[in-house]
Amino acid sequence: MSTCDNLRPVKTSLTGIKPTHLPHLGNYLGAIRPALSLVEHYRTLYFIADYHALTTVRDADALRGYVRDVAATWLACGLDPDRTLLYRQSDVPEVFELTWVLSCLLATGQLERGHAYKDALARGESPNAGIFNYPILMAADILLYDTDVVPIGKDQKQHLELTRDVAARLNHLYGEGTLVVPEARISNAPLVPGTDGEKMSKSKGNGIPLFEPPKKLRKVIMGIKTTSEALEDPKTAEGSTVYELYRLIAPDRAPEMEQKLEAGGYGWGHAKEDLFEAIEAEIEPKREAYLAIRADEDGLDAILHAGAERARAIAHRTIGRVRSAVGIE
């Protein structure tokens, strides 16, 4: 699987992607691009967490669609399935065996303190048990593959702490080395602003599409909110949505845009045009790749199928170790 069979043992990095929407530019800049850059340094496993999505997605066809949207997007953005193990969570049912074993070692109080669960209660919702148990399934996702490092956003930190706790507890009770205790690698990926300047998010309707046709992309970019100085006025680049996005897409050329904005005589419309061109330059080849992948659904199935086989081989070994450690079989 790895190209790095050299002296230094290669660490395993694993992360899960919840298929709840068609990926947008914020996902690309904030998650996909940084995650793909890890391939040089780790043995990487990326999986599509469809059972996690089931806590919120209620439309079967939509869920099926999102799984393929996500897989095709990652592949189009450069995930090489020969180097990175890409699989669908639900293709490896061993994860539920481990979920159960872990749940028997966790106090319900620890789950009651879960941010997502507590937030749902605070909003006056009655969260389903899937949301309550979410962190256990996530711990099983991680521990099943002898993961050393988990790249995550800050919002997932608590889940990683629970994962480490439960792994350490199992090892302590049943034998050190049964599970690998993973480390979080908290991403310093920037918050990517959407068209209204808030964090780009599907639910806020402020998304910038990733693989829509260029005309559509341009239209959305032209609709980004800006301040309303006159063309000749000097403008503050830092903190403006257009400039912050430009800085993420074209860091080398960002100082130039900053200068132009601050000098005056360069309007937000010009800046948006430059932003559109910079995004288009980065996205265009990936859009082509995406369309080609979507035109070959059998090919996509074959990739997911091959990933599932390899993932199950690893899962099978871990669950074997766990079963005999805890006294099942």
Ligand code: TRP
């Ligand atoms: N909970 C993660 C999120 O919402 C997705 C996820 C599921 C995950 N299982 C994981 C991430 C295992 C890292 C490792 O983004």
